[in-house]
Amino acid sequence: MSSETFSILVWCLHDPQTDVTQFRVVSVSTGEDIHFKDAGFLLRVSIDTDTSAVRCMIRHIASGNEAHVQGGPTLRTFIKANLLKEG
Numbered sequence: 001m002s003s004e005t006f007s008i009l010v011w012c013l014h015d016p017q018t019d020v021t022q023f024r025v026v027s028v029s030t031g032e033d034i035h036f037k038d039a040g041f042l043l044r045v046s047i048d049t050d051t052s053a054v055r056c057m058i059r060h061i062a063s064g065n066e067a068h069v070q071g072g073p074t075l076r077t078f079i080k081a082n083l084l085k086e087g
Helices: 073-083
Strands: 008-015 020-027 041-048 053-060 066-071
Touching (some): 066 073
Antiparallel strands (some): 041 053, 053 066
């Protein structure tokens, strides 16, 4: 079985003076910045309360292309603890 891993670091930087959040993305293997196309995405996170399954859908706004990811309670905990700003 063959596999390929692509690892990136993502920094989210919020400037309270301008109320703008910037993202910096760096390749782990090279240390170089990765530049993305100008784009908008919809990220939808849903939780099945019966099974505790967490499903994430990401849609590229311009094309309508979608991808889906599924996780469990640890994904929900991770999102709340590390990505969402309280308040």
